Amino acid sequence: MEPTRTGRGRRRVVPSAALAVAVALLGVTGAGTGYVTAPLSLATWPVSSSASGDTGGEAGVDGADGTAEAAVDHDALLAEAMTAVPVPDGAEVSVAVLDPDSGRAASYGAGPFETASIVKVDVLATLLLRAGDEGRELTGEETAQAAAMIEHSDNDATSALWRTIGGAQGLDAANARFGLRETTAGEDGLWGLTRTTARDQITLLRQVFVAKGSLLDADARAYVRTLMGRIAEGQRWGVSAAADGSAWALKNGWLRRSTTGLWVIDSVGRVTSGGREVLVAVLTRGGATREAGISLAEATARAAVGVVA
Template identity: 75%
Template sequence: GFETASVVKVGILAALLLRAGDAGRGLTVAERAHAAAMVVRSDNDSASALWRAIGGARGLDAANERFGLTGTAGGEGTLWGLTRTTAVDQVALLRQLFVADGSELSADARAYVTGLMGRIADGQRWGVSAAADGSAWALKNGWLRRSTTGLWVVNSVGRVSSGGHGRLVAVMSRGSATLAEGIALVERAARAVVSVLAAEGDGIGRAERDQKSS
């Protein structure tokens, strides 16, 4: 699996909404403030607050089981960014958010998350959006420089419109020497995946890239 970095923030919010739905309640004012900051600006303090609210890795893993994710494991302790996942699982989560059929989440919950993913802050609008023709995209990116290697984990997940079709795309990468190199890699992969989908008439794109440093 790949470290999620901040793409796990979508999973944290999905888990929070699932718990709230089970309890028959909406999100509190504080939860909504944290959720917006966490997704739109990728605010880490807000992510940590909601990670605690869902019960950490145990809460994330329980939600992911219901969402049909099989290769994702929450990060230890407070380290939500070291959650490990696969592109296949990230697409499964995107389906829960963007496809009503078979989703564990209510229409309101899905609209809330996808709406935040469509309002990402300037400077974070890269990644799978490179594969969109026009401005119709909803995404969440993650980027993390591993202290052990000095190399970057760069990930991007979301929905893009291309050729009149909505496509769910997840790209996970690690091993880039710089963040800029990682972003370029992820955007190349996203464009390649969407062009293949267009040729095959499919709507689901997954890519995983390991940079081999020379």
């Protein structure tokens, strides 16, 4: 899924979940690059300025039951788990995972990667943040566009909301407030070419799924989660492979680059595994086919969630 051109506009927030618009998906094109396997420490993950020191942590934090957990290098465990994930020649993968309750976190790979359609969660979060600043609710039109954008990955709806939030400048401004320090909005209306890291995507997911430190109010967070739990049939792949049954809320992105013919396949969201709710972000590129990219994303999600859950 990819971008189109932009303009300007604005509006906003917490609508009724009753509105949903089904729209056909568009295919797209755009470039991939080299392969990095070094794990990244989550100790330095950025959080929003209002996060009150709640960083998502690394090993050695207290568990959810208040008992001290032995120091564990979860990055190393994830790197070891990734040795069992078959990565096609020329492909790249990066993943980050966080159990908000226990603070266990891990990351693998580097970036940045193209977002493709996972940027749509960022667009909606930005829309809700701006609406909250303006003290208003989303209009009926914005609500319909948001549902189409998240549930059906509709590109026209995304382009309309991209203009509403002020395009690249608006997204970058909101991301600075959210604490996304490794994400740059796509220029010239090409929102699908926004570049990000798996770590930044976990920071964004925290805004949606974790109350503490979030700049979004409870209604706004619930609205985004609801839409991410209603993904259309045929788009429920990716991080959902690591979930127990249907216990997931996600957004996927897929983009065939015109310069290489290779695929960007990304998947982000929350899954419940073994009774624990886990945030996970998987970014891939360089797959020869869409199916190969999806298989890599799903195997990576299972490996990562297994390390913390």
